[in-house]
Structures are given as C-alpha cells and as structure tokens.
Amino acid sequence: MRFHWLLLSILSTLIFSLPAEAARLLFWRFETTENRLIFTTDARVQPRAQLIPNPTRIVLDLPGVTLGRSTVDQNIGGKIKSVRVGQFNSQTTRLVIELAPGYTVDPTQVKVRGISPTQWTVELPTPQPIARPNSRPNPLPSPSPQTRPSPPLNQPSSRPENDDFRVTRNGLFIRLDKQGENRDILVQEDQERETIIFTLPGTSLPQSLINKTLLVNQYGVSDIKFEQPQPSQARLTLRVAKDSPGWQGYYSRLGGLVLLPKGGLSQVRDLKPPEPSPEVTQTPSQNENPTISAVELTNNNSQLLIRANGPIQGRGSINRRTGMFEIRIPKAQLADPIQGPQLGRNSPIYQLRVRQENTDTVVIQVQPSLGVRLGGLRQPNLQTLSLEVRSLRATTPPNDRTQIPVPPPSNNPSFPDPLPPNTGSPRGRVLVVIDPGHGGKDPGAIGLRGLREVDVILPISLEVSQLLKQRGVEVIMTRNADYFVSLQGRTAIANRRRANIFVSIHANAVGGGRTNVNGMETFYAGNRELASAIHRSILRNVTVANDRGVKQARFYVLRRSRMPAALVEVGFLTGSIDNPRLADPAYQSQMARAIAQGILDYIQQKRL
Numbered sequence: 001m002r003f004h005w006l007l008l009s010i011l012s013t014l015i016f017s018l019p020a021e022a023a024r025l026l027f028w029r030f031e032t033t034e035n036r037l038i039f040t041t042d043a044r045v046q047p048r049a050q051l052i053p054n055p056t057r058i059v060l061d062l063p064g065v066t067l068g069r070s071t072v073d074q075n076i077g078g079k080i081k082s083v084r085v086g087q088f089n090s091q092t093t094r095l096v097i098e099l100a101p102g103y104t105v106d107p108t109q110v111k112v113r114g115i116s117p118t119q120w121t122v123e124l125p126t127p128q129p130i131a132r133p134n135s136r137p138n139p140l141p142s143p144s145p146q147t148r149p150s151p152p153l154n155q156p157s158s159r160p161e162n163d164d165f166r167v168t169r170n171g172l173f174i175r176l177d178k179q180g181e182n183r184d185i186l187v188q189e190d191q192e193r194e195t196i197i198f199t200l201p202g203t204s205l206p207q208s209l210i211n212k213t214l215l216v217n218q219y220g221v222s223d224i225k226f227e228q229p230q231p232s233q234a235r236l237t238l239r240v241a242k243d244s245p246g247w248q249g250y251y252s253r254l255g256g257l258v259l260l261p262k263g264g265l266s267q268v269r270d271l272k273p274p275e276p277s278p279e280v281t282q283t284p285s286q287n288e289n290p291t292i293s294a295v296e297l298t299n300n301n302s303q304l305l306i307r308a309n310g311p312i313q314g315r316g317s318i319n320r321r322t323g324m325f326e327i328r329i330p331k332a333q334l335a336d337p338i339q340g341p342q343l344g345r346n347s348p349i350y351q352l353r354v355r356q357e358n359t360d361t362v363v364i365q366v367q368p369s370l371g372v373r374l375g376g377l378r379q380p381n382l383q384t385l386s387l388e389v390r391s392l393r394a395t396t397p398p399n400d401r402t403q404i405p406v407p408p409p410s411n412n413p414s415f416p417d418p419l420p421p422n423t424g425s426p427r428g429r430v431l432v433v434i435d436p437g438h439g440g441k442d443p444g445a446i447g448l449r450g451l452r453e454v455d456v457i458l459p460i461s462l463e464v465s466q467l468l469k470q471r472g473v474e475v476i477m478t479r480n481a482d483y484f485v486s487l488q489g490r491t492a493i494a495n496r497r498r499a500n501i502f503v504s505i506h507a508n509a510v511g512g513g514r515t516n517v518n519g520m521e522t523f524y525a526g527n528r529e530l531a532s533a534i535h536r537s538i539l540r541n542v543t544v545a546n547d548r549g550v551k552q553a554r555f556y557v558l559r560r561s562r563m564p565a566a567l568v569e570v571g572f573l574t575g576s577i578d579n580p581r582l583a584d585p586a587y588q589s590q591m592a593r594a595i596a597q598g599i600l601d602y603i604q605q606k607r608l
C-alpha cells in the first residue's frame with residue numbers, strides 16, 4: 001500500500017543485527033544459610049561463570065536470557081556483600097555475587113550445578129580473607145547500564161531559515177498549524193495537466209506561507225502556491241510539467257503534509273519543470289543538510305565511525321525506553337542507500353539501528369555485544385563522529401579472571417517445569433511450522449510511531465516456538481531472524497517436512513489515518529478448526545481491542561500448505577489501541593502464550 005511506502009521512506013529503520021532467541025529469568029534467591037544462589041529460567045540455559053577480583057565477584061552470565069520481571073538486588077551482609085542482577089546486554093542477563101571487601105573464595109570450590117535445564121544453583125565455599133590486599137581499581141562495571149551518556153559535543157548552531165516549506169529527498173514537505181484527515185484530501189488536475197490543486201479541509205497553513213508562491217524547480221514542479229480561502233480549509237496549487245504524473249498528499253505524523261508523485265519520485269526525477277509562474281515570491285529552503293553516507297567499524301573493531309559529506313554534530317545518550325545507546329544527529333539526512341557495517345558473530349556491536357527520524361534528524365542506536373563497553377562520542381573531524389567500542393576482556397588482565405567450569409544440567413525429573421501446568425502435552429511426534437510473516441527487505445506493514453510489523457511478530461513467533469518446544473512439540477520456523485523468505489519458500493518448508501500444522505503470524509494495518517480500526521482476526525483457507533482453536537485461546541487469554549472473528553481467505557501460505565493452516569493477525573499497527581500494546585513486550589508475550597496454547601488445544605483435540 002502506498003501509505004506504508006510513504007511512512008517507510010521517512011521513518012524506515014535499517015537494522016544490522018544478529019538473531020537471538022530469548023528466554024527469561026523468572027526467579028532467583030540467595031540462601032545465606034547454605035551460601036547458595038538458586039535461579040530459574042523459562043527455557044533451557046547454559047550459564048557461564050567466572051571469578052573476578054577487586055572486589056571478588058562470582059559473575060554468572062546467562063546467554064539468551066532476559067530479565068522476566070524487575071528484580072531487586074539483595075544485600076546479604078557478612079562475608080558476602082550482595083547479589084545483583086542486571087541485563088548485561090540485550091541477550092544476556094548477568095548475576096553477580098559480590099564478596100565483602102578483603103575476602104575471596106577458591107574458584108575450584110565454587111559449584112555451579114544444573115538441577116534441570118531451567119533451574120541452577122551456585123554453591124560457594126566459606127569466603128577467606130585475602131592475604132595481600134590489592135588496591136587496583138575495579139575493572140568491571142556494575143551489571144546494569146552498559147553504556148554511559150556522553151556530553152554534547154558542541155552547542156547546536158543556529159541556522160535561521162523558513163522551514164515551513166521544504167523540498168526534501170522524500171518529496172515536498174509543508175509544515176502545518178493544524179492538519180485534517182488523510183481521507184479528506186481532494187486532488188484536482190486541470191485538463192491540460194498544468195496545475196494540480198489540493199484542497200485540504202480542516203487544515204491551517206502557517207502564516208508565513210499564506211498567499212505565497214514559492215519556487216520548487218524540481219521533480220517536474222516549477223512552483224507551489226499556498227492559499228487559505230477559509231480558516232479551516234487550505235489550498236495548494238502545484239504547477240507541473242506537461243508529462244508529469246498525478247500527485248498525492250498525505251498528512252505526516254511529523255506535523256505536516258507530504259506531497260508525492262504517483263509512482264514515486266523516480267517518475268519525476270528527470271522531468272523538466274515548466275516556466276515558473278510570475279507570482280513566485282520566494283525560494284524555499286532546500287534540504288541541504290549534510291548526508292550521512294556510512295556507519296562503519298574501523299580500527300580493528302574498536303571504533304564506530306559515522307561519516308557525512310558535510311559538517312555534522314551529534315549527541316549521545318541512553319534511550320530509557322529501549323536501553324540502547326542513541327546518537328542523535330540534527331540537521332542531517334541519510335544517504336539512500338546507506339553503507340552499514342558487517343556485524344559478524346564476534347562483532348563488538350550486537351545491533352545497530354539507523355533511521356531518519358524526521359526530515360531533519362538522523363538517529364543511530366547502538367547495542368554493544370556481551371563484554372563490550374561504549375566510550376564517549378567524539379568528533380575526529382567536522383564530517384565524522386566516532387564512538388569508542390571497548391572490549392572489557394582486553395582491559396582486564398586475563399590472569400585476574402578465573403573461569404569456573406559449569407557442567408551441563410542434569411535432567412532430574414523431580415524438579416517441575418517452571419511454566420504453569422498445562423493441559424496440552426502431545427503424545428507422539430507433532431511437527432508445527434511457525435511462520436513469522438515478511439522479514440529482511442520486506443518489513444511488512446508500518447504503523448503509528450513507525451512500529452514495524454516484523455519487529456512485533458518475530459518476538460511473538462520466537463516465543464510461540466519456544467513454548468511449544470517446552471511441551472515436546474517439534475517446531476520449525478520459516479525464519480528465526482530478520483531476513484527475507486519467499487511465500488513459496490515458506491510453504492515448501494512445511495510441505496517438504498510433512499508438518500502437521502502451519503501457523504503464520506502477522507500484524508495488520510489500514511491507511512487513511514483510521515486509527516479507530518483495532519482488533520485481531522484469524523484466517524483459514526480450507527479447514528477452520530485450527531484457526532478457531534487459536535482464535536478462541538487468544539480471546540480467552542488476552543484482552544483484545546476487538547474480536548474481528550475467524551475468517552476464510554485465500555492467502556497464498558494458507559492455500560498452498562498441505563496441512564491445517566491458520567494465519568493470525570494479532571492487531572493493527574495503525575490502531576490507536578493496538579499500537580502501544582503491540583509494541584509492549586509483555587503484551588507480545590501474552591499473545592505468544594495464547595497462540596501456543598491454541599495450537600496445543602488443537603493438537604489435543606485432534607489427538608495428534
């Protein structure tokens with residue numbers, strides 16, 4: 001849909017990252033009488049343990065685990081000072097047992113044991129006084145924040161100009177005092193196609209534009225005239241080339257109107273504009289912001305460089321919502337395409353997101369990998385920003401750290417599964433294909449606040465898959481990270497493996513600013529039972545904005561898979577109620593549990 005394409009061109013986020021499946025830390029406790037830490041996760045985990053001096057700490061890293069709920073650090077007292085827990089990075093939870101100053105333990109006497117794949121204990125021997133006190137400073141950060149904000153590099157320069165009308169690389173942008181509804185925009189083209197007139201009810205232009213005709217001289221448009229015939233009705237007139245395609249307008253969430261040629265800017269890039277009208281009073285401010293052309297890792301992976309073709313300035317801070325280190329670069333635009341770094345398995349950066357936040361601002365979010373700390377943001381020259389990326393392993397003398405061996409968990413059946421007891425455990429081998437829609441070059445629908453379909457449905461799908469596996473169901477995912485798979489590829493996976501069940505997971509969107517459309521729906525092509533079971537479970541377990549029902553539809557993946565298949569639309573990314581919920585990991589998790597339960601219900605009902 002064009003509406004999505006438009007939002008994408010302004011708000012698209014490029015993500016460079018590694019795939020990861022997340023389990024959660026459900027519970028931990030330090031038992032002082034036993035000198036023992038116990039913790040539980042909701043999926044299999046293989047911890048890593050090490051002893052670090054100054055002060056002595058036993059550090060347990062749980063790869064693939066996130067904090068399930070907020071936890072409180074525990075002050076112990078005596079020879080064991082405290083136990084802390086934190087999100088070391090997006091894919092690792094860290095538990096730290098810190099000894100009182102001047103005490104240590106023999107690392108060979110620390111016993112890390114897996115009682116089950118999801119429940120572990122760490123037993124400590126009695127701490128002993130350190131013979132020779134060591135005064136070196138603490139080389140490791142506390143486990144919580146990985147990054148620290150850097151001060152602003154420079155005061156932003158003031159650049160006075162009329163910003164109310166811009167020719168941008170996305171089209172024409174008009175700032176508005178008040179904007180109407182997308183569906184009410186009326187477009188008229190005159191017979192000879194010399195002008196295109198937009199009538200905008202409910203819209204007020206800024207005073208600086210009213211009764212002005214401004215030069216465009218690009219995209220086959222010579223000029224644009226701004227009128228406000230009524231207080232709540234604006235009119236824009238574009239003077240266009242004879243062979244110009246039609247133009248259309250959309251209200252942007254950035255507080256303005258975007259005008260675009262039908263078929264995209266490639267249709268008009270080489271069109272020669274007609275002679276401008278004699279009324280032209282002023283030239284607009286062109287978007288002459290410097291272009292950021294590359295974000296790259298250099299200097300043996302120790303530096304992230306942001307390069308532009310003109311002077312840029314940036315400011316780094318931690319985004320409280322995402323926990324990511326965020327670099328905001330005002331008065332800049334992204335090259336299209338921008339060159340991003342290759343992030344391999346051993347890359348110091350786990351995830352990098354680059355986006356044009358509005359016509360003026362570029363935002364780059366950085367998530368360091370395990371054991372990596374970000375330094376300050378620096379400016380080696382006017383056109384370049386650099387961020388120091390430091391591996392903590394390199395800064396701590398290796399001899400100071402002692403790895404504590406961790407054996408694989410035992411499969412002691414007397415310890416219960418940490419998930420609540422559940423009815424639908426299948427008898428034999430059941431193979432379920434979970435199909436997160438879209439991926440890679442196809443981000444799916446884009447909703448309010450730039451929320452992308454792929455970013456909602458992948459975590460849900462991963463969790464559904466994990467929950468089913470915990471119930472003994474065999475699961476294949478058509479994709480388990482953000483990459484592209486064709487529709488044929490998706491059904492081929494299911495058909496070739498003779499799966500018993502195919503479930504595709506999507507999120508919905510509508511255009512025209514209809515934020516009042518909310519709710520979930522489930523589709524099937526042939527057999528309705530699977531779709532019904534999933535739908536029922538969602539209604540039972542999740543508070544949904546609206547039940548849009550179980551519907552028949554001839555979607556490719558439903559028609560072409562040779563087993564019972566269902567497609568769940570978990571909600572509307574464009575809906576005012578659904579949007580914030582779909583962005584919320586807790587809601588995603590609820591939805592995942594409901595979908596998994598629906599699949600288990602179906603398995604049980606069909607005695608698969």
Ligand code: ZN
Nearest residue numbers: 437444506507
């Ligand atoms: Zn979709």
